[in-house]
Amino acid sequence: MKFSNNDKINEIEKQIEELEDQALQMNAAAEPVIKVKQKNKVTLTEAKPGVGNTTNFNSTGPKKCIGCGRELQTVDDRLPGFSLNIEKQDLCLRCFKIKYYNKLVEQEINDQDFINIIDEINSTSKKIRYYYVVDIFDLPGSRLTWLEQLISKKEVIIVVNKIDLFPKSVKKTKIFNYVKKFFSDSPIRDSKILLTSSIKQDYVYALVNELKSVEYDQYIVGISNAGKSSLMNACLKLNQQIPSIVTSKYVNTTLDKIKINFTEKNFVYDTPGLVKHNHIAIATAPSYWDFFFFQKEIKQVTYQLNQGQSIFYGGLAWFTFEEGQAYNEKNGKEAKTGFHLYVNKQLPLHRTKAENAQRYFKKNRHSLAPRLLDKDIDFETHTFSYDKEKKVDIHISGLGWINFKSYDGMKLSVTVPKTEYGVKVSELEALI
Structure with a gap:
């Protein structure tokens, strides 16, 4: 039977998708099931110490909120990290209200703090991998050209989030090629591209495998509400760990670095999102x-x-x-x-x-x-x-x-x- 060029391409894409599905099923079958427990709404406890959200594990410094990463404090309820009881609580008041009541506690957040964190990360001479998360529904608004310039000095993987929300008729290869062309003028244009989503597990396997493949420092970076923390929670859940990072519709939910261990030796930092100044949400309540x-x-x-x-x-x-x-x-x-x-x-x-x-x-x-x-x-x-x-x-x-x-x-x-x-x-x- 004679095929046109389009027929050949469609057949190859179908074979690739079938192989991807087989790989996903094999990965799922290979993962051991570990039961995790939650003591109460405030304190989260992993079944195995030293994995999952390890922000405060073996830490000699001040205790931090495991939801947003900020140092806990009892002095000023207008500032990030405010807690009613540092000894008994793992979440600050702000994260607790966002997580369980979907209510935002207004606090003073300095944008420059986010930039300082990125500068500090990038100043090291050690090998680093960045996961640059962008929102497929707002590609132009997800990009920060100055951030791309900074992270281009290190290893970068472009993580394209929320692709499962596209109509099913749109092929993944078309999205991939579109994103590649979109970044053709960027200093990170030669970076590996991952298509993913925090909603469906099938799209999370490739990201989990990447995160667990290296033992040097890894950082999740990108604009606020691109879905970084939601992706990390999806990876934790797939890895049979507690999805403890606080996520919400509000900008700047994550306020400082949050350390996540997928194994005892392998870890990644979820970093704060940079404010979406050009987003229409800024003009609304x-x-x-x-x-x-x-x-x-x-x-x-x-x-x-x-x-x-x-x-x-x-x-x-x-x-x-x-x-x-x-x-x-x-x-x-x-x-x-x-x-x-x-x-x-x-x-x-x-x-x-x-x-x-x-x-x-x-x-x-x-x-x-x-x-x-x-x-x-x-x-x-x-x-x-x-x-x-x-x-x-x-x-x-x-x-x-x-x-x-x-x-x-x-x-x-x-x-x-x-x-x-x-x-x-x-x-x-x-x-x-």
């Missing part, structure tokens, strides 16, 4: 952050638009088809243009005329959800014009992306709240 950090498979919503129509993202931002009405060449009549919005399933969308956009926002801004923290905030508009046909994605940090096929004369705009650092709006080659 924390109670709305569930809308911006994806937990379920992404939703595709398709609109057929004429020029002069806008799509609202709740009460946050809007996308407008400004100019470039399409025409049906066969009958010479106007034709609508298709736009595919990839968004959080919970996020409400609303279509309106572009001329009514400002009026719609002002009239409904108090009742829309999610909505902006500052009702009088200013907006800024990003404009995109096209002179040829190509498949395009426009990413809005925190809201997903818009997929469409451009053509000569098309003009689009994205209007977002004006923040101190700006909400990142980027144009990329289409992934799906």
